[in-house]
Amino acid sequence: xxxxxxxxxxxVGKAILHELLDRDHMVIGIARHPExxxxxHPGLSxxxxxxxxxxxxxxxxxxxxxxxxxxxxxxSDPNIYQDYLAGAQAIQAGVKxxxxxxxxxxxxxxxxxxxxxRQLVDQPDFPAAFKDAASAVxxxxxxLKKEQELEWTFFSPAILMxxxxxxxxxGVYRTGLDQPVFDKDGKSIISVEDxxxxxxxxxxxxxxxxxxxxxxx
Numbered sequence: 001x002x003x004x005x006x007x008x009x010x011x012v013g014k015a016i017l018h019e020l021l022d023r024d025h026m027v028i029g030i031a032r033h034p035e036x037x038x039x040x041h042p043g044l045s046x047x048x049x050x051x052x053x054x055x056x057x058x059x060x061x062x063x064x065x066x067x068x069x070x071x072x073x074x075x076s077d078p079n080i081y082q083d084y085l086a087g088a089q090a091i092q093a094g095v096k097x098x099x100x101x102x103x104x105x106x107x108x109x110x111x112x113x114x115x116x117x118r119q120l121v122d123q124p125d126f127p128a129a130f131k132d133a134a135s136a137v138x139x140x141x142x143x144l145k146k147e148q149e150l151e152w153t154f155f156s157p158a159i160l161m162x163x164x165x166x167x168x169x170x171g172v173y174r175t176g177l178d179q180p181v182f183d184k185d186g187k188s189i190i191s192v193e194d195x196x197x198x199x200x201x202x203x204x205x206x207x208x209x210x211x212x213x214x215x216x217x
Contacts, residue, residue, distance in 0.1 A: 001065040003203065004028040004100075006051060006091055009036045012106050012192060013070035017044065019196035023204075030060055051087040057094025066102035066203055067095045075133065084136035089143065096149055102206075103150045106199060109157050109188075110134030111141055112180045112214060120159065120180075141212060153208045157195050158216035159188035169193035173215040177208075181216035190216045 003020055007013040008029030014037070020027050027044045029037065034046035049060050051071055061067050069091050073083040088105070095103050110121030110130070120126060121134040141154055159180050168191045174181050175198070180188040190198075198215040202208060 004061040004064045004067045006030045007070035015192045015196040019200045054090045054094035058097035062098040068104045070106040081132040081136040088140045103152045105154045108137040111138035154212040156214040158190040162192045188216045
């Protein structure tokens with residue numbers, strides 16, 4: 001496939017790039033500073049893009065088979081709540097303008113339900129440093145759920161994404177929808193490499209059109 005990845009130089013975006021390229025997809029990587037990627041590949045074309053400009057995004061992704069967004073304005077952004085919501089909605093609008101139908105968003109796990117009506121981000125022990133970002137991603141998911149034109153999928157990672165698993169690609173995982181997936185030890189964990197595997201598997205074999213799903217070991 002021809003796939004555009006937004007946020008291509010970020011932690012998650014870079015893992016998605018590697019997984020797509022390893023499977024011989026042709027990729028356009030879009031980032032604020034594409035020179036930060038640190039590697040080249042014959043199947044990859046890097047482009048500088050402003051996610052706040054929906055017309056620019058539309059022009060960049062036009063003609064692709066799918067768009068994967070791993071957009072994150074940056075954990076140090078003091079306005080991360082507002083900037084994430086603005087950027088995510090501009091990306092969504094740009095993809096619609098481009099005519100591309102398949103749209104996958106790599107989001108956060110804060111909106112996963114740990115009990116009926118209780119989301120992870122609202123728990124007292126949720127890390128304060130991530131609360132604004134997690135709240136923004138949760139609120140964007142509620143916006144995306146109203147989208148009827150795009151064939152969208154929203155991915156939430158395991159609660160402990162990459163904790164102690166960095167650099168490990170197992171190629172196996174279990175999936176869920178709105179509740180975290182736990183292992184036999186009661187942990188919800190996955191590496192960023194296997195998060196990328198789950199996302200690219202969904203791209204190649206869609207099972208969650210207009211749904212959120214999650215994955216963990």
